[in-house]
Amino acid sequence: MAQVYGRVAILYPATQTTGQKAKVDNDLFAGLFRALADSGLQAEPTAYHDDFSAAVQEQLLQADVVLVWVNPIEAGRDRTTLDALLREVAGAGIFVSTHPDIILKMGTKEVLYQTRAMGWGCDTHLYHTAAQMDQELPSRLASGQARVLKQYRGNGGLGVWKVQLLPGDFSPPKPDTLIRARHALRGAVEEEVTWGEFLGHCRDYFVGDGRIIDQAYQERLPEGMIRCYLVHDRVAGFGHQAINALFPAPPGAPPTEAPQPGPRLYHPPTKPEFQALKGKLEQEWVPAMQKILEIETGSLPILWDCDFLLGPKDVTGEDTYVLCEINVSSVSPFPESAIPYIAEATVVQKTNTITPQPV
16 A cells, blocks of 8 residues: 555545444445555545534544535535635635535536536526516427526436426417426326416426526437546546436336336446547537637546437437536546546645645
């Protein structure tokens, strides 16, 4: 084992069973712990909960780098307390990934609207209030095409809906108009509700700084979703999921027969069929996103991912790709191929730490 010359805190949510206890052999991070140790970094698991945030802050202040795996919404809580804590830790000269300010720039659904003119974009709109959505969305639904609505911050399909008019209806919906709506949460099925009922349900998504992003539904969704895992600006692996959220029912079957999401299969960054997408990401799209969002390469998350659906083929018959989400708060699980990239990037950040802690 390499000589230890730095500390890395790996922060993840505490559960009712673990409480403040944290284990180095956590299955999710076991390979990462070994890679960091081989690089000379002592990785220390740190279980987080708002109820003992002060004790966690004391632990984090002894680290050189903090790697965070906590969802935006976890067991009914948001990240308000945690994000304030992480800003204080970062202010002490400790590198935090992903920093809350970077999450707000690239890890919310609003990034889909901000980067809509890039090569990964599609027909995308932003609603700041329920009244604005009620005014603008009905005319888009009247085209007969489905739309996908996404709340500003969320995870696991929470607050993501596919909505469309009933077959043969091409009039902007009124409060008593029946529409079809399906939540992207696992186990959800398509339902018929009135537009007024659906709009009322969405009002909670606008509370505080909430908003909703509206994207065109991608008809090639049945061909699967490709997840690209990145470490800073390099692709470190792929995940391919054939049956994913909002997957439609077989032709002729009722909407309730839509299959539930299947497993995601993981691949290294050398997977041949994904090389065109890898090239676009590394050479075009990530640099363009950085310019739009004003993010330096060293401030990009140590681990993040982009989810892509297949868009319409271009004039040459080649595939296009549509971004449907960026994840930066809690990217897990991840392919084994990403581990050496994460370890290397962590070593670099430890070296660049403003106020390194003695070991």
